[in-house]
Amino acid sequence: MSKADALTFGRDGKRRHRVVFGIVHQLREFIPSLYLVTGLMVATGILSGLAEMVGITLLISLIFLIAQDAPTVDQPLAWLPRIISDFDVSLPKGVVIGILAGAIVLRLLLGLANGLIGSFVAHHISERIRGKLYDKILDLAFQDIGRHDRGELITILSTESYTVAGAHASLVRLGVNIGTIVIFGIGMLGIAWPIALVGLAFGVVHNATMRLFATSYRRLGKALSGSLEDLTQLSWTTLLTLKAVRSFGLEDKQRSLFANLSHEVARKLRRSEQLGAITSILSEALIFGVLLGIMLFSSFLAVDFPAALSATVLLYRLQPHINELDQQILHLHEMETPLQRVFTLLAQPGERHLNTRGFPSRGVERAIEFKNVTFRYPDTPRPAIESISFFIKSGEKTALVGPSGAGKTTIMNLILRLAEPTSGSIVVDGTSLQNIQRSSWLQQLAIAGQDVELMEGTVRENILFYRDFPDEDVRWAAELAGAAEFIDELSYGYEEWLGDEAVKLSVGQRQRIGLARALVGRKNTLFLDEATNALDEETEMRVLTRILDEYKEKTVVVISHRQKVAALMTNRINLGGHPG
Numbered sequence: 001m002s003k004a005d006a007l008t009f010g011r012d013g014k015r016r017h018r019v020v021f022g023i024v025h026q027l028r029e030f031i032p033s034l035y036l037v038t039g040l041m042v043a044t045g046i047l048s049g050l051a052e053m054v055g056i057t058l059l060i061s062l063i064f065l066i067a068q069d070a071p072t073v074d075q076p077l078a079w080l081p082r083i084i085s086d087f088d089v090s091l092p093k094g095v096v097i098g099i100l101a102g103a104i105v106l107r108l109l110l111g112l113a114n115g116l117i118g119s120f121v122a123h124h125i126s127e128r129i130r131g132k133l134y135d136k137i138l139d140l141a142f143q144d145i146g147r148h149d150r151g152e153l154i155t156i157l158s159t160e161s162y163t164v165a166g167a168h169a170s171l172v173r174l175g176v177n178i179g180t181i182v183i184f185g186i187g188m189l190g191i192a193w194p195i196a197l198v199g200l201a202f203g204v205v206h207n208a209t210m211r212l213f214a215t216s217y218r219r220l221g222k223a224l225s226g227s228l229e230d231l232t233q234l235s236w237t238t239l240l241t242l243k244a245v246r247s248f249g250l251e252d253k254q255r256s257l258f259a260n261l262s263h264e265v266a267r268k269l270r271r272s273e274q275l276g277a278i279t280s281i282l283s284e285a286l287i288f289g290v291l292l293g294i295m296l297f298s299s300f301l302a303v304d305f306p307a308a309l310s311a312t313v314l315l316y317r318l319q320p321h322i323n324e325l326d327q328q329i330l331h332l333h334e335m336e337t338p339l340q341r342v343f344t345l346l347a348q349p350g351e352r353h354l355n356t357r358g359f360p361s362r363g364v365e366r367a368i369e370f371k372n373v374t375f376r377y378p379d380t381p382r383p384a385i386e387s388i389s390f391f392i393k394s395g396e397k398t399a400l401v402g403p404s405g406a407g408k409t410t411i412m413n414l415i416l417r418l419a420e421p422t423s424g425s426i427v428v429d430g431t432s433l434q435n436i437q438r439s440s441w442l443q444q445l446a447i448a449g450q451d452v453e454l455m456e457g458t459v460r461e462n463i464l465f466y467r468d469f470p471d472e473d474v475r476w477a478a479e480l481a482g483a484a485e486f487i488d489e490l491s492y493g494y495e496e497w498l499g500d501e502a503v504k505l506s507v508g509q510r511q512r513i514g515l516a517r518a519l520v521g522r523k524n525t526l527f528l529d530e531a532t533n534a535l536d537e538e539t540e541m542r543v544l545t546r547i548l549d550e551y552k553e554k555t556v557v558v559i560s561h562r563q564k565v566a567a568l569m570t571n572r573i574n575l576g577g578h579p580g
């Protein structure tokens with residue numbers, strides 16, 4: 001079974017087991033000590049149930065002891081004499097009180113330990129899964145990222161990652177409940193077997209009733225996941241296209257779309273809670289029916305009164321465990337879809353190996369050569385570039401020109417190894433780019449594009465972009481990019497805070513920040529993909545001339561539609577048009 005298939009389950013009969021085993025199988029891959037931790041949690045949970053059972057029977061014995069004013073209890077744990085018939089288990093009142101107090105304290109301590117371990121494990125799992133998901137998003141093949149919509153990725157990362165910890169908690173509770181039910185069952189058998197049999201019959205009926213709800217839960221889980229994703233997607237798109245929405249006067253339409261989706265989410269959440277309430281009430285009604293039955297027919301059952309009372313109290317205390325057992329199974333069904341989405345994303349192939357595999361790069365000493373390179377994006381009928389061959393010589397200033405859609409950005413992406421050629425090869429100083437460590441290769445390059453991904457932070461932080469360079473370098477880069485002239489006029493200069501979308505900057509100013517970001521590392525090879533196309537011609541020429549002057553010895557490749565820009569360069573590569 002593949003990772004992605006692990007949670008694709010068969011028909012209903014085996015389905016719940018598959019849900020459970022599928023989750024265990026998946027979790028084991030992410031939490032190496034899963035069995036140990038889970039075992040410990042289940043053990044403390046079951047021991048806590050055992051302590052409760054001992055406490056209940058001792059309490060009832062004590063009540064009878066006090067009622068009869070007797071000094072000793074000859075049957076403090078009601079089931080023991082039946083199991084070890086020759087064993088004298090009579091105990092004085094003080095000892096019974098001591099054991100009872102001990103059982104209560106033990107129950108409390110085990111409950112506390114269980115809660116603390118549970119909370120530690122849940123946060124540990126969440127942290128690990130969140131980290132792995134974030135890592136996967138960074139590691140996914142660039143083309144694969146485009147296949148996921150942002151809303152889906154945000155929902156998985158921010159919300160659905162928590163369901164993994166929730167699923168583990170449900171599994172633990174499942175184990176604890178099964179263990180406790182078995183222990184209570186054995187206790188009841190020892191105390192009063194007819195009542196235990198009634199309890200067993202109750203369990204079977206209860207289980208069958210709850211099964212009726214499993215399918216609804218599963219469907220609801222899937223529908224809820226979809227609705228949440230739609231809502232996140234709409235919120236995300238609205239934020240991204242806020243200006244367009246306002247400019248086209250679409251607020252009312254967006255509001256009504258949002259209200260509908262939000263209503264759907266609320267409706268499904270309500271339905272889920274209603275289902276939970278119905279199953280819980282049904283479960284309680286069943287147990288009260290059984291208890292009533294036992295009371296009405298107790299005279300026909302061959303059980304003495306204290307034993308019958310102990311067994312009945314145990315059966316009553318068993319009810320939350322049976323109830324919770326079913327709730328957890330239904331909950332696991334509800335979590336099936338979000339879990340599947342988390343694990344499917346984690347199962348996607350990454351590209352991390354490209355960062356470390358191959359020879360370390362020393363940059364471009366002689367040339368970058370494209371040899372008959374063809375590249376086709378997945379699921380597209382025609383290649384974006386076909387059998388392209390050219391040289392970019394070290395130290396040369398090259399213009400890459402061609403009509404829109406000719407494949408210029410695709411070539412840039414191939415050089416950056418955001419994609420690999422479908423056929424042909426890219427060779428750097430005689431070594432295929434595929435045999436060069438990607439991270440060390442990227443260390444040698446700098447790139448600026450036409451769309452600048454500015455982030456929330458100061459101007460300086462946006463130029464540094466998580467890297468560490470001295471202030472003089474930031475200033476040098478900003479001046480070279482023609483950005484210093486407007487940064488100096490901002491109220492706080494380089495410390496001016498740019499909001500999420502950096503709305504206070506014009507498109508040309510944003511591009512110049514992006515340019516400074518590329519320049520600040522003083523790399524030997526610079527790629528500019530329409531990086532200055534939003535500037536007026538005069539500013540663009542001024543900025544590029546200064547850059548070329550500064551980069552006299554270095555390699556510069558510029559993609560531009562403007563003839564004047566291409567004319568600044570010493571070498572020109574023409575991409576004729578679409579190969580189709």
Ligand SMILES: Nc1ncnc2c1ncn2[C@@H]1O[C@H](COP(=O)(O)OP(=O)(O)OP(=O)(O)O)[C@@H](O)[C@H]1O
Nearest residue numbers: 146377380384402403404405406407408409410411
């Ligand atoms: N992610 C993608 N998936 C599928 N097809 C793509 C993708 N990106 C680009 N293409 C297609 O590849 C071809 C080349 O696109 P590319 O962006 O490289 O052209 P370009 O020369 O840079 O165009 P422009 O000058 O308009 O920026 C186009 O036909 C485009 O539709």
